[in-house]
Amino acid sequence: MSSKETAPARVSNFIRDIIEADLQSNACAAVVTRFPPEPNGYLHVGHAKSICLNFGLAEQFGGQCNLRFDDTNPSKEEQEYVDAIKADVEWLGFDWAGEVKYASDYFDQFYAWAQHLIREGKAYVCDLSAEEASEYRGWATTPGKNSPYRERAPEESLDLLERMKNGEFAEGARVLRAKIDMSSPNMNLRDPILYRIRKQSHHQTGDKWCIYPSYDFAHGQEDAIEGVTHSICTLEFADHRPLYEWFLDNLPVPSKPRQYEFGRLNLNFTVTSKRKLKQLVDDSVVSGWDDPRMPTISGMRRRGFSARAIRSFCNGLPVSKSDGVVDIAQLESAIRDDLDKHSTRAMCVLDPVKLVISNLDEAVVETMTAPAHPKLELGLRELPFTRELYIDRADFSEDTTLSRKKFKRLVLGEYVRLRSAYVIKADEVVKGDDGQIVEIHASLVPGTVGENPPEGIKPRGVIHWVSATEGKRATVRVYDRLFNHPAPDRGEADFMQHLNPESYRVLENCWVEPGLLDAAPETVFQFEREGYFVADRYDFSAETPVFNKTIGLVDNWAGR
RNA sequence: UGGGGUAUCGCCAAGCGGUAAGGCAACGGGUUUUGAUCCCGUCAUGCGGAGGUUCGAAUCCUCCUACCCCAGCCA
Secondary structure (H helix, E strand, O other): OOOOOOOOOOOOEHHHHHHHHHHHOOOOOOOEEEEOOOOOOOOEHHHHHHHHHHHHHHHHOOOEEEEEEOOOOOOOOOHHHHHHHHHHHHHHOOOOOOOOEEHHHHHHHHHHHHHHHHHOOOEEEEOOOHHHHHHHHOOOOOOOOOOOOOOOOHHHHHHHHHHHHOOOOOOOOOEEEEOOOOOOOOHHHOOOEEEEEOOOOEOOOEOOOOEEEOHHHHHHHHHHHHOOOEEEEEHHHHHHHHHHHHHHHHOOOOOOOEEEEEOOOOEOOOOOOHHHHHHHHHOOOOOOOOOOOOOEHHHHHHHOOOHHHHHHHHHOOOEOOOOOOEOHHHHHHHHHHHHHHHOEEEOEEOOEEEEEEOOOOOOOOEEEEEEOOOOOOOOEEEEEEOOEEEEEHHHEEOOOOOOOOOOOOEEOOOEEEEOOOOEEEEEEEEEOOOOOEEEEEEEEEOOOOOOOOOOOOOOOOEEOOEEOOOOEEEEEEEEOOOEOOOOOOOOOOOHHHHEOOOOEEEEEEEEEOHHHHHOOOOOEEEEOOOEEEEEOOOOOOOOOOEEEEEEEOOOOOOOO
């Protein structure tokens, strides 16, 4: 980082403050965090914030961060998700400590701990059905009733648990519960479930188990086994903290982690719920989890958001306990900011109309040179300039009454600068039978490449262009927000009602400067005056160049 | 409703008894061969509400209000 670059303002983060204090007071020697996704879907922006927080904190304080799959529910989880999550975390630029970890790595230990609780008289096998158990649990204002199986002899519970494990009972027939307090105002403490029967294959443990631990009976213990010091989770788990601590206090765990909750990231115009994202995929509203319109990490990647930009966005978000909604413009700003600094400039005409330079011979190919970046030394690119060019339809008007301030483009009879090339004058238009402009005839002003035009010639502005004969045809996919409602999943209407019908558009007849065909997939360019576009990760090739629009340039022009 | 949590500019958010940081957005202006970038400036006599304590309150006390979460054999 150059000394000229101003240090980014320190963003508030109460968890970082706690860690600093703990390190200061020697409450812990080194910080250990973990990112604990359940492999039941793809990671999204919200997870990106959590990843940046957990890995970032470990990095900042010289500690470590584990990647641990919370795979305690085989009915919702799949190996595909495990693989995708690992790829996403790596792509974001983080290295987890040691091997990837799984809750399932500790299933034997959990089982032994469950037996321990039974022997201590702190857990029992309960035969109540789900409905009965719900009834026994009581309600907010009414305390629950003890299960009739609560005082079952430990030996019997031990035997039953063993038989549950061996698959002797049907799913739902029995559960193992902790014996805590059926009248607790915190529902999580009303004899929570530790194990339930699930006769399903598990992506990691196969058919070894017929019972699986609950989130509550797993999470704190996993943290303790791994020596996690600061277990960071989202607000909705705050109610579980007393239970998290109850297990740590009642089991011979090797360490005592502490849980801290922060407010998850919510973005307006966006849906971040694995269930809903999965629905978009399953209903084929989008092309997949990595559709460029998806707020998934793989979707944002496909869209052209750089990992660095996503990290910058996340690190710029204060960490607090309030549950707010961040304006999508904040994300977009981080993306533009990063892409402006790092992407090569290029020209692409999205809606072409032919421009014929009448005073340039057909056989001539002049080579213009243009910097790859206006400020950084990213080299030069060569642009073939020929008699026939393409410019964007929106950059020309026959209306000579348009003021210079309102229309800084080409007007019939007037001048405009062709970016990195000549100043030209529009002389006449050729129209088709339908009245549509087919060609614009123009003449170049000699000596204006890299030079100001002679006195009296005032170009209205600068427009981009591509040689019609030397340029290349390309496909550009234009994306817009998936939802046209700021809070698609709030209110009565189903979130699917708020889908933006114009969130995807394909432009098949775009023209790009020839140098772009050499691009490597996933390279982002700034198409000048238009925005940022990425060579598609899968579909781009020199033969069939396909670009995805990442995001448009800031547009302060009110009349557009 | 019982419990847990949160309320400070349009959005996010500092502030921890001494007289309202910052980012995004918005709005002016300057530079510019991208209507971009960059630069400069404007933007809360006000901190959910009502009382109270104090020389002094966003910060302390009391009461009230709103919103979020839990009441799965999901995580």
